[in-house]
Amino acid sequence: MDDIIHFIKANKRFAVTSHSRPDGDAIGSSLGLALALEELGKTAHVFNADPHPHRYDFLPEVETIRVTNRVEGDYDGLFVLECNDLDRPQLANLEHYRVVNIDHHPNTNSFGHFNWVDSTAAAVGEMIYYLIKGLSVPLTPAIATNLYVAIMTDTGSFQFSNTHAQTFQIVGDLANSGANPSAIAQSVYMNQPQARIRLLGLLLDTLKLHSQEQIATIFLTQDMLNTTGANINDVEGIVTYALSVEGVLLAAFLREEESARYRISLRSKDHYDVGALAETLGGGGHRNAAGLRLEGTFDEVSGRVVGELEKLLR
Numbered sequence: 599m600d601d602i603i604h605f606i607k608a609n610k611r612f613a614v615t616s617h618s619r620p621d622g623d624a625i626g627s628s629l630g631l632a633l634a635l636e637e638l639g640k641t642a643h644v645f646n647a648d649p650h651p652h653r654y655d656f657l658p659e660v661e662t663i664r665v666t667n668r669v670e671g672d673y674d675g676l677f678v679l680e681c682n683d684l685d686r687p688q689l690a691n692l693e694h695y696r697v698v699n700i701d702h703h704p705n706t707n708s709f710g711h712f713n714w715v716d717s718t719a720a721a722v723g724e725m726i727y728y729l730i731k732g733l734s735v736p737l738t739p740a741i742a743t744n745l746y747v748a749i750m751t752d753t754g755s756f757q758f759s760n761t762h763a764q765t766f767q768i769v770g771d772l773a774n775s776g777a778n779p780s781a782i783a784q785s786v787y788m789n790q791p792q793a794r795i796r797l798l799g800l801l802l803d804t805l806k807l808h809s810q811e812q813i814a815t816i817f818l819t820q821d822m823l824n825t826t827g828a829n830i831n832d833v834e835g836i837v838t839y840a841l842s843v844e845g846v847l848l849a850a851f852l853r854e855e856e857s858a859r860y861r862i863s864l865r866s867k868d869h870y871d872v873g874a875l876a877e878t879l880g881g882g883g884h885r886n887a888a889g890l891r892l893e894g895t896f897d898e899v900s901g902r903v904v905g906e907l908e909k910l911l912r
C-alpha cells in the first residue's frame with residue numbers, strides 16, 4: 599500500500615475501473631477512490647464496460663462513470679479494482695497504462711505494476727478505506743456512502759463469513775462520516791424493479807433439492823427474462839434464496855447464457871469451499887461464493903454441478 603500511496607502522490611491523472619457487470623463493491627470502491635483522488639487535487643475518471651444496476655442510482659457521482667469498451671486518454675496510472683486479471687474489466691487498451699491492481703480475491707494474478715491483494719478484506723471497499731486513511735484524505739459523506747455500499751453489499755449486509763470485527767470499525771467510521779445505514783439499505787434493497795420480483799417468482803418455482811435436501815439448485819432461462827422484462831442485472835443475489843432454505847448447505851444457480859452454455863453461481867454455508875471447487879472447473883471466487891461457466895445441455899450441466907457439489911459434501 600505504501601508504494602501505491604507514493605505513486606498517487608507523485609502523479610496527477612488517474613483512470614479507475616473494475617470488472618464488467620459491476621456489483622456494489624466494484625461501483626462503490628471505484629467511486630470512493632476517484633472522489634478521494636479528487637480531494638487530493640488529482641484528476642480521476644471512472645470507466646466501466648457496463649452500466650451500473652438501477653439500485654445504485656443514488657450513489658454520489660455515479661452519473662460520472664463512463665460506460666465504454668475502451669479506455670483512452672492521457673493517464674499517469676490506471677487503478678483496476680476487484681479483478682483477478684486484466685481481462686475482467688472487458689475494456690480495450692488497458693495494457694498501455696501503468697496498472698495498480700487492488701483486489702481481495704484469493705487467486706488474483708499479479709497483472710499490475712503495483713499489486714495489492716488482501717484476501718482477508720471483506721470487500722475492496724475496506725482496502726480503499728485504508729488507502730484513503732493512508733493518504734490522509736478526509737472522509738466526505740460522498741466517499742463514506744460509496745464505501746459503505748461496497749462493504750454492505752459484499753458482506754451480504756454483514757452476514758457472510760468474510761465479515762470481521764474490523765469491518766464494523768470501518769463502517770462505524772463511515773457512518774460517523776456521513777453514510778446513513780438505513781437510508782442506504784432502503785435505497786439498495788427496498789427499491790427493486792417490479793420485473794425482478796416477478797422474475798424471482800419464476801426462479802423460485804425452479805427450486806430443486808438434492809442429496810438429502812442439502813443441495814439446492816435454481817435455474818434461469820432466456821425465456822424467463824423475456825417473459826418478465828427483467829434484465830441480467832436483476833439476477834444479482836438471487837442465488838442466496840436457494841442457500842437460505844433450512845438444511846441446505848450448498849446452492850447452485852444455473853443461468854443459460856446462450857444455447858448449451860451456462861454461467862453457474864455457487865454458494866455455501868460454513869466451511870464448504872465452493873471457491874476451490876469452481877477453480878478446478880475453470881472458474882473462481884471465494885470460499886462461500888464462486889462462479890464458473892460450463893457447456894452442455896441443461897441436464898448435462900446440472901448433473902455435473904450437482905455431482906461435484908455432492909463430492910464436496912462428503
Ligand SMILES: [Mn+2]
Nearest residue numbers: 623721722752
Ligand atoms: Mn468484492
